[in-house]
Amino acid sequence: MSDVVSLKTATATKWWVQIRGRAFGPYTIEQMAAFLTEGRVRPTTLVSDTGKDNWTEARRVMALRGLRKPAAANDAEEAANVFVHAEIFSGAWMPFMAALESMGFVCDLGPGLWLVRTRYTSGVIRNTLSQTLERGDRFVVIDASRDRLAWFNLGPEVDVRIGKVWNGPLRTEATNDAG
Helix, strand or coil: CCCCECCCCCCCCCEEEEECCEEEEEECHHHHHHHHHHCCCCCCCEEECCCCCCCEEHHHEHHHCCCCCCCCCCCCCCCEEEEEEEECCCCCHHHHHHHHHCCEEEEEEECCEEEEEECCCHHHHHHHHHCCCCCCCEEEEEECCCCEEEEECCCHHHHHHHHHHHCCCCCCCCCCCCC
């Protein structure tokens, strides 16, 4: 049995996306391609060609396959050194690695840790890689050249902690006030 759903998608001109039980749309195929590239629509996002029924995961819809094409950001003319650390529990290593290797030259540094020489920004890398993963998988992208950080699926409490440290003030040395 195939995991691809046909629906009426070969000729569909409008698409709806379901987020937290609410339908949004209609969107053109061009808009859907942009959403996939940006990571706003993920492979597990429910989509429909009617907006009322036939909801299925985007990755199962043949008409949506292959639309995601990462593009270098306008401000990313020069190559950058980017570290990626991932914990993949779902078994999605093959698509994750294929996506990672499509982003530039990859050097394996250790289990779940890579250095990538790329023109892509950390946000584009995060959006591209996140589309290959499942619930429970997570990763961090650290752009050492551009001083940028992006992450996926670390949880809201980690988001807050990262925000406090990444852009926070430097810790000052304790002064000896004993006297």
